[in-house]
Amino acid sequence: MDRPIRDEIRAKRKDEHIQCFLASNSFSNNGFKDVVIQNNSLPELNFNDISVECTFLDREILFPLMINAVTGGTPYTYEINKNLAILSDKFNLPIAVGSQTIAMQNHEAVESFRIVRDINKSGIVISNLSAQCSYDEAERAINMVNADAIQLHLNVPQEMCMQEGDRSFKGVLKNINLLASRMKVPVIVKETGFGMSYETAKKLENIGISYIDIGGKGGTNFIEIENARNQEQSCELLSNWGIPTALSLLECRRLGKSMNIICSGGITNAEEIVKSLCMGANITAISGAILRTLLNNGYEAAENLLKQILHQTKVLMLLLGAGDIQSLKSVPYLLKGELRELYLGKFEV
Numbered sequence: 230m231d232r233p234i235r236d237e238i239r240a241k242r243k244d245e246h247i248q249c250f251l252a253s254n255s256f257s258n259n260g261f262k263d264v265v266i267q268n269n270s271l272p273e274l275n276f277n278d279i280s281v282e283c284t285f286l287d288r289e290i291l292f293p294l295m296i297n298a299v300t301g302g303t304p305y306t307y308e309i310n311k312n313l314a315i316l317s318d319k320f321n322l323p324i325a326v327g328s329q330t331i332a333m334q335n336h337e338a339v340e341s342f343r344i345v346r347d348i349n350k351s352g353i354v355i356s357n358l359s360a361q362c363s364y365d366e367a368e369r370a371i372n373m374v375n376a377d378a379i380q381l382h383l384n385v386p387q388e389m390c391m392q393e394g395d396r397s398f399k400g401v402l403k404n405i406n407l408l409a410s411r412m413k414v415p416v417i418v419k420e421t422g423f424g425m426s427y428e429t430a431k432k433l434e435n436i437g438i439s440y441i442d443i444g445g446k447g448g449t450n451f452i453e454i455e456n457a458r459n460q461e462q463s464c465e466l467l468s469n470w471g472i473p474t475a476l477s478l479l480e481c482r483r484l485g486k487s488m489n490i491i492c493s494g495g496i497t498n499a500e501e502i503v504k505s506l507c508m509g510a511n512i513t514a515i516s517g518a519i520l521r522t523l524l525n526n527g528y529e530a531a532e533n534l535l536k537q538i539l540h541q542t543k544v545l546m547l548l549l550g551a552g553d554i555q556s557l558k559s560v561p562y563l564l565k566g567e568l569r570e571l572y573l574g575k576f577e578v
Protein backbone atom coordinates (compact mmCIF):
# COMPACT_ATOMS: atom_id res chain seq x y z
CA MET A 230 0.00 0.00 0.00
CA ASP A 231 1.52 3.35 -0.85
CA ARG A 232 1.99 6.03 1.77
CA PRO A 233 -0.79 8.55 0.84
CA ILE A 234 -3.45 5.83 0.96
CA ARG A 235 -2.14 4.60 4.28
CA ASP A 236 -2.25 8.17 5.68
CA GLU A 237 -5.82 8.55 4.46
CA ILE A 238 -6.86 5.34 6.21
CA ARG A 239 -5.12 6.49 9.37
CA ALA A 240 -6.88 9.87 9.33
CA LYS A 241 -10.27 8.21 8.80
CA ARG A 242 -9.46 5.85 11.68
CA LYS A 243 -8.68 8.78 14.01
CA ASP A 244 -12.12 10.31 13.50
CA GLU A 245 -13.80 6.90 13.65
CA HIS A 246 -12.13 6.15 16.98
CA ILE A 247 -13.73 9.22 18.49
CA GLN A 248 -17.17 8.41 17.06
CA CYS A 249 -17.01 4.75 18.11
CA PHE A 250 -15.68 5.77 21.52
CA LEU A 251 -18.68 8.06 22.04
CA ALA A 252 -21.06 5.28 20.99
CA SER A 253 -19.38 2.73 23.27
CA ASN A 254 -20.45 1.80 26.78
CA SER A 255 -16.92 2.20 27.93
CA PHE A 256 -16.84 1.60 31.66
CA SER A 257 -16.48 -1.86 33.19
CA ASN A 258 -14.97 -2.91 36.50
CA ASN A 259 -11.59 -1.23 37.04
CA GLY A 260 -11.19 -2.98 40.41
CA PHE A 261 -11.33 0.09 42.64
CA LYS A 262 -14.70 -0.93 44.12
CA ASP A 263 -12.71 -3.67 45.89
CA VAL A 264 -10.36 -1.15 47.49
CA VAL A 265 -11.62 0.23 50.80
CA ILE A 266 -10.39 3.40 52.48
CA GLN A 267 -11.63 4.33 55.93
CA ASN A 268 -12.92 7.38 57.74
CA ASN A 269 -10.48 9.10 60.08
CA SER A 270 -12.55 10.73 62.84
CA LEU A 271 -9.59 12.78 64.08
CA PRO A 272 -7.90 14.14 60.97
CA GLU A 273 -6.29 17.05 62.91
CA LEU A 274 -6.30 19.15 59.73
CA ASN A 275 -8.05 22.25 58.43
CA PHE A 276 -9.66 21.91 55.01
CA ASN A 277 -7.98 25.06 53.74
CA ASP A 278 -4.55 23.68 54.55
CA ILE A 279 -4.93 20.57 52.37
CA SER A 280 -2.33 20.69 49.62
CA VAL A 281 -2.63 18.68 46.40
CA GLU A 282 0.44 19.97 44.56
CA CYS A 283 3.05 17.43 43.60
CA THR A 284 5.99 16.96 41.25
CA PHE A 285 6.06 14.99 38.03
CA LEU A 286 9.04 14.76 35.70
CA ASP A 287 10.81 17.02 38.22
CA ARG A 288 8.28 19.82 37.74
CA GLU A 289 5.61 21.24 40.02
CA ILE A 290 2.05 20.43 38.96
CA LEU A 291 -1.26 21.48 40.49
CA PHE A 292 -2.54 18.00 41.17
CA PRO A 293 -1.46 14.38 40.48
CA LEU A 294 -3.57 14.00 37.35
CA MET A 295 -2.56 13.96 33.71
CA ILE A 296 -4.72 14.38 30.63
CA ASN A 297 -3.74 11.25 28.78
CA ALA A 298 -3.15 10.57 25.09
CA VAL A 299 -6.25 10.75 22.96
CA THR A 300 -5.95 12.05 19.48
CA GLY A 301 -4.64 14.28 16.69
CA GLY A 302 -4.16 14.20 12.95
CA THR A 303 -7.37 15.66 11.48
CA PRO A 304 -9.28 18.97 11.60
CA TYR A 305 -11.84 17.41 13.97
CA THR A 306 -9.15 16.18 16.34
CA TYR A 307 -7.33 19.54 16.14
CA GLU A 308 -10.34 21.08 17.92
CA ILE A 309 -10.32 18.37 20.56
CA ASN A 310 -6.60 18.81 21.22
CA LYS A 311 -7.07 22.56 21.41
CA ASN A 312 -9.67 22.22 24.16
CA LEU A 313 -7.69 19.60 26.08
CA ALA A 314 -4.64 21.85 25.87
CA ILE A 315 -6.62 24.80 27.25
CA LEU A 316 -7.68 22.62 30.17
CA SER A 317 -4.14 21.40 30.82
CA ASP A 318 -2.80 24.94 30.68
CA LYS A 319 -5.50 26.38 32.93
CA PHE A 320 -5.11 23.66 35.59
CA ASN A 321 -1.35 23.18 35.20
CA LEU A 322 -1.80 19.48 34.48
CA PRO A 323 0.50 17.45 32.23
CA ILE A 324 -0.98 16.50 28.87
CA ALA A 325 -0.05 13.78 26.38
CA VAL A 326 -0.99 14.10 22.72
CA GLY A 327 -2.39 11.14 20.79
CA SER A 328 -0.24 8.96 18.58
CA GLN A 329 1.81 11.14 16.25
CA THR A 330 2.44 8.40 13.70
CA ILE A 331 0.02 10.08 11.31
CA ALA A 332 2.17 13.23 11.34
CA MET A 333 5.38 11.40 10.45
CA GLN A 334 4.66 11.56 6.69
CA ASN A 335 1.62 13.78 6.47
CA HIS A 336 2.73 17.33 7.18
CA GLU A 337 -0.87 18.60 7.28
CA ALA A 338 -1.43 16.55 10.42
CA VAL A 339 1.33 18.31 12.37
CA GLU A 340 -0.72 21.35 13.39
CA SER A 341 -3.28 19.22 15.23
CA PHE A 342 -0.50 18.15 17.62
CA ARG A 343 1.50 21.38 17.69
CA ILE A 344 -1.56 23.30 18.87
CA VAL A 345 -1.13 21.62 22.26
CA ARG A 346 2.30 23.21 22.77
CA ASP A 347 1.14 26.47 21.21
CA ILE A 348 -1.49 26.74 23.92
CA ASN A 349 0.29 25.12 26.83
CA LYS A 350 3.60 26.94 26.43
CA SER A 351 5.22 26.22 29.77
CA GLY A 352 3.48 23.11 31.12
CA ILE A 353 4.35 19.45 30.68
CA VAL A 354 3.52 18.20 27.17
CA ILE A 355 4.21 14.57 26.29
CA SER A 356 4.67 13.00 22.87
CA ASN A 357 3.13 9.68 21.88
CA LEU A 358 4.17 6.98 19.41
CA SER A 359 4.01 3.23 19.12
CA ALA A 360 6.73 1.33 21.01
CA GLN A 361 7.73 0.00 17.58
CA CYS A 362 8.74 3.42 16.25
CA SER A 363 12.24 4.28 15.09
CA TYR A 364 14.63 6.65 16.88
CA ASP A 365 14.23 9.18 14.10
CA GLU A 366 10.45 9.14 14.42
CA ALA A 367 10.64 9.50 18.20
CA GLU A 368 12.95 12.49 17.88
CA ARG A 369 10.66 14.16 15.36
CA ALA A 370 7.61 13.54 17.53
CA ILE A 371 9.37 15.14 20.51
CA ASN A 372 10.52 18.14 18.50
CA MET A 373 7.04 18.58 17.00
CA VAL A 374 5.56 19.56 20.38
CA ASN A 375 8.77 20.40 22.25
CA ALA A 376 7.92 17.52 24.52
CA ASP A 377 9.09 16.99 28.08
CA ALA A 378 8.80 13.20 27.72
CA ILE A 379 7.61 10.62 25.22
CA GLN A 380 5.02 7.90 25.72
CA LEU A 381 5.66 4.67 23.83
CA HIS A 382 2.35 2.86 23.66
CA LEU A 383 1.67 -0.87 23.79
CA ASN A 384 -1.65 -2.01 22.31
CA VAL A 385 -1.31 -5.59 21.06
CA PRO A 386 -4.97 -6.64 21.63
CA GLN A 387 -6.20 -3.58 19.73
CA GLU A 388 -3.85 -4.22 16.80
CA MET A 389 -5.10 -7.81 16.62
CA CYS A 390 -8.68 -6.55 16.34
CA MET A 391 -7.91 -4.12 13.52
CA GLN A 392 -8.09 -5.49 10.01
CA GLU A 393 -5.26 -3.15 9.07
CA GLY A 394 -3.46 -3.65 12.42
CA ASP A 395 0.10 -4.83 13.09
CA ARG A 396 0.80 -8.52 13.34
CA SER A 397 4.52 -8.42 14.22
CA PHE A 398 5.39 -7.93 17.84
CA LYS A 399 8.87 -9.42 18.09
CA GLY A 400 11.71 -7.19 19.26
CA VAL A 401 9.55 -4.51 20.95
CA LEU A 402 11.37 -4.67 24.30
CA LYS A 403 14.70 -4.38 22.51
CA ASN A 404 13.40 -1.40 20.56
CA ILE A 405 12.23 0.31 23.76
CA ASN A 406 15.66 -0.29 25.28
CA LEU A 407 17.36 1.19 22.25
CA LEU A 408 15.12 4.26 22.19
CA ALA A 409 15.35 4.88 25.94
CA SER A 410 19.14 4.66 25.93
CA ARG A 411 19.38 7.39 23.28
CA MET A 412 16.40 9.64 24.00
CA LYS A 413 17.06 13.08 25.42
CA VAL A 414 13.78 13.10 27.38
CA PRO A 415 12.30 10.46 29.73
CA VAL A 416 10.49 7.53 28.14
CA ILE A 417 7.12 6.48 29.53
CA VAL A 418 6.00 3.01 28.46
CA LYS A 419 2.24 3.00 28.33
CA GLU A 420 -0.58 0.48 28.06
CA THR A 421 -3.84 1.51 26.48
CA GLY A 422 -6.63 -0.05 28.55
CA PHE A 423 -5.42 -3.65 28.79
CA GLY A 424 -3.27 -3.29 31.91
CA MET A 425 0.36 -4.05 32.69
CA SER A 426 1.31 -7.14 34.69
CA TYR A 427 4.11 -7.36 37.24
CA GLU A 428 6.12 -9.45 34.77
CA THR A 429 5.87 -6.85 32.00
CA ALA A 430 6.74 -4.03 34.36
CA LYS A 431 9.71 -6.00 35.70
CA LYS A 432 11.06 -6.49 32.16
CA LEU A 433 10.80 -2.74 31.64
CA GLU A 434 12.49 -2.03 34.96
CA ASN A 435 15.30 -4.41 33.98
CA ILE A 436 16.10 -2.34 30.90
CA GLY A 437 16.16 0.88 32.90
CA ILE A 438 12.66 2.24 32.26
CA SER A 439 11.56 4.34 35.23
CA TYR A 440 8.13 5.56 34.07
CA ILE A 441 5.20 3.30 33.27
CA ASP A 442 1.56 4.10 32.61
CA ILE A 443 -0.31 0.93 33.56
CA GLY A 444 -3.36 1.76 31.38
CA GLY A 445 -5.59 -0.85 32.97
CA LYS A 446 -8.94 -2.33 32.01
CA GLY A 447 -12.11 -0.70 33.26
CA GLY A 448 -12.44 2.43 31.19
CA THR A 449 -12.09 2.98 27.48
CA ASN A 450 -12.34 -0.39 25.77
CA PHE A 451 -10.53 -0.44 22.45
CA ILE A 452 -11.83 -3.92 21.64
CA GLU A 453 -15.35 -2.54 21.73
CA ILE A 454 -14.26 0.45 19.64
CA GLU A 455 -12.54 -1.73 17.02
CA ASN A 456 -15.50 -4.12 16.97
CA ALA A 457 -17.75 -1.22 16.06
CA ARG A 458 -15.39 -0.25 13.20
CA ASN A 459 -14.81 -3.75 11.96
CA GLN A 460 -18.14 -5.38 11.16
CA GLU A 461 -16.64 -8.24 9.15
CA GLN A 462 -14.23 -9.76 11.62
CA SER A 463 -15.62 -9.58 15.14
CA CYS A 464 -13.29 -9.62 18.11
CA GLU A 465 -16.03 -10.25 20.72
CA LEU A 466 -13.82 -12.91 22.31
CA LEU A 467 -11.53 -10.18 23.63
CA SER A 468 -14.28 -7.84 24.88
CA ASN A 469 -13.32 -8.43 28.49
CA TRP A 470 -9.58 -8.88 27.92
CA GLY A 471 -7.15 -7.12 30.21
CA ILE A 472 -5.96 -6.57 33.75
CA PRO A 473 -8.24 -4.33 35.83
CA THR A 474 -6.51 -1.08 36.72
CA ALA A 475 -6.46 -1.63 40.49
CA LEU A 476 -4.93 -5.10 40.07
CA SER A 477 -2.36 -3.83 37.61
CA LEU A 478 -1.41 -1.09 40.07
CA LEU A 479 -0.99 -3.57 42.94
CA GLU A 480 1.16 -5.78 40.72
CA CYS A 481 3.38 -3.01 39.37
CA ARG A 482 3.79 -1.37 42.78
CA ARG A 483 5.73 -4.46 43.85
CA LEU A 484 8.62 -2.96 41.89
CA GLY A 485 11.10 -0.65 43.56
CA LYS A 486 10.32 2.95 44.49
CA SER A 487 12.40 4.20 41.57
CA MET A 488 9.65 3.05 39.20
CA ASN A 489 7.26 5.97 38.67
CA ILE A 490 3.74 4.69 38.12
CA ILE A 491 1.06 6.56 36.27
CA CYS A 492 -2.26 4.96 37.16
CA SER A 493 -4.79 5.10 34.34
CA GLY A 494 -7.66 3.11 32.91
CA GLY A 495 -11.20 4.06 33.86
CA ILE A 496 -10.26 6.90 36.20
CA THR A 497 -13.41 9.01 36.47
CA ASN A 498 -13.57 10.51 39.94
CA ALA A 499 -11.76 11.70 43.05
CA GLU A 500 -12.28 8.46 44.94
CA GLU A 501 -10.43 6.42 42.31
CA ILE A 502 -7.64 8.99 42.24
CA VAL A 503 -7.25 8.98 46.02
CA LYS A 504 -7.30 5.18 46.16
CA SER A 505 -4.64 5.03 43.42
CA LEU A 506 -2.40 7.39 45.37
CA CYS A 507 -2.88 5.46 48.63
CA MET A 508 -1.90 2.32 46.70
CA GLY A 509 1.35 3.91 45.58
CA ALA A 510 0.67 5.51 42.21
CA ASN A 511 2.84 8.58 41.62
CA ILE A 512 0.17 10.26 39.57
CA THR A 513 -3.07 9.29 37.78
CA ALA A 514 -4.28 9.91 34.24
CA ILE A 515 -7.65 10.37 32.59
CA SER A 516 -8.71 10.09 28.95
CA GLY A 517 -12.19 8.74 28.31
CA ALA A 518 -14.04 10.55 31.07
CA ILE A 519 -12.72 14.00 30.17
CA LEU A 520 -13.13 13.42 26.43
CA ARG A 521 -16.71 12.22 26.81
CA THR A 522 -17.63 15.23 28.96
CA LEU A 523 -15.94 17.62 26.56
CA LEU A 524 -17.65 16.23 23.46
CA ASN A 525 -21.08 15.60 24.96
CA ASN A 526 -21.40 18.62 27.23
CA GLY A 527 -18.82 21.16 26.09
CA TYR A 528 -15.68 22.84 27.37
CA GLU A 529 -17.24 24.37 30.48
CA ALA A 530 -18.52 20.99 31.63
CA ALA A 531 -15.04 19.51 31.20
CA GLU A 532 -13.60 22.35 33.27
CA ASN A 533 -16.24 21.76 35.93
CA LEU A 534 -15.40 18.07 35.99
CA LEU A 535 -11.78 18.87 36.79
CA LYS A 536 -12.79 21.46 39.42
CA GLN A 537 -15.10 18.93 41.03
CA ILE A 538 -12.41 16.22 41.03
CA LEU A 539 -9.96 18.66 42.60
CA HIS A 540 -12.38 19.72 45.33
CA GLN A 541 -13.55 16.20 46.11
CA THR A 542 -9.98 14.93 46.29
CA LYS A 543 -9.29 17.52 48.99
CA VAL A 544 -12.45 16.47 50.86
CA LEU A 545 -11.37 12.82 50.79
CA MET A 546 -7.85 13.73 51.87
CA LEU A 547 -9.27 15.58 54.87
CA LEU A 548 -11.43 12.58 55.76
CA LEU A 549 -8.38 10.33 55.56
CA GLY A 550 -6.24 12.69 57.63
CA ALA A 551 -3.78 13.31 54.77
CA GLY A 552 -2.68 16.93 54.49
CA ASP A 553 -0.67 16.44 51.32
CA ILE A 554 -0.16 13.97 48.48
CA GLN A 555 2.87 12.36 50.12
CA SER A 556 0.85 11.61 53.27
CA LEU A 557 -1.69 9.62 51.22
CA LYS A 558 0.99 6.99 50.69
CA SER A 559 0.86 6.01 54.35
CA VAL A 560 -2.94 5.87 54.56
CA PRO A 561 -3.99 2.23 55.05
CA TYR A 562 -6.31 0.59 52.53
CA LEU A 563 -8.05 -2.77 52.51
CA LEU A 564 -8.67 -5.17 49.64
CA LYS A 565 -11.79 -7.27 49.29
CA GLY A 566 -13.67 -9.45 46.84
CA GLU A 567 -12.32 -10.41 43.44
CA LEU A 568 -9.39 -7.99 43.58
CA ARG A 569 -8.10 -9.49 46.82
CA GLU A 570 -8.64 -13.01 45.52
CA LEU A 571 -6.78 -12.34 42.28
CA TYR A 572 -3.90 -10.49 43.91
CA LEU A 573 -3.36 -12.98 46.75
CA GLY A 574 -3.91 -15.86 44.32
CA LYS A 575 -0.99 -14.67 42.23
CA PHE A 576 1.47 -13.52 44.86
CA GLU A 577 0.76 -15.34 48.10
CA VAL A 578 0.04 -18.96 47.22
Ligand SMILES: Cc1cc2nc3c(=O)[nH]c(=O)nc-3n(C[C@H](O)[C@H](O)[C@H](O)COP(=O)(O)O)c2cc1C
Pocket residue numbers: 246247250297298299300326327328357380382419420421422444445447448449493494495496514515516517518520
Ligand atom coordinates in the same frame (compact mmCIF):
# COMPACT_ATOMS: atom_id res chain seq x y z
C1 LIG B 1 -10.51 8.15 21.42
C2 LIG B 1 -9.28 7.65 22.09
C3 LIG B 1 -8.09 7.62 21.36
C4 LIG B 1 -6.90 7.18 21.96
N1 LIG B 1 -5.73 7.22 21.26
C5 LIG B 1 -4.57 6.89 21.89
C6 LIG B 1 -3.32 7.06 21.23
O1 LIG B 1 -3.24 7.55 20.11
N2 LIG B 1 -2.19 6.67 21.89
C7 LIG B 1 -2.23 6.13 23.15
O2 LIG B 1 -1.20 5.81 23.74
N3 LIG B 1 -3.41 5.99 23.80
C8 LIG B 1 -4.56 6.35 23.20
N4 LIG B 1 -5.75 6.22 23.87
C9 LIG B 1 -5.75 5.49 25.15
C10 LIG B 1 -5.73 6.37 26.39
O3 LIG B 1 -4.57 7.15 26.46
C11 LIG B 1 -5.83 5.51 27.66
O4 LIG B 1 -4.69 4.68 27.78
C12 LIG B 1 -7.05 4.61 27.67
O5 LIG B 1 -8.14 5.26 27.04
C13 LIG B 1 -7.47 4.22 29.07
O6 LIG B 1 -7.80 5.36 29.84
P1 LIG B 1 -9.32 5.86 30.08
O7 LIG B 1 -10.09 4.68 30.59
O8 LIG B 1 -9.21 7.00 31.05
O9 LIG B 1 -9.84 6.32 28.76
C14 LIG B 1 -6.93 6.71 23.31
C15 LIG B 1 -8.12 6.80 24.04
C16 LIG B 1 -9.28 7.27 23.45
C17 LIG B 1 -10.53 7.35 24.27
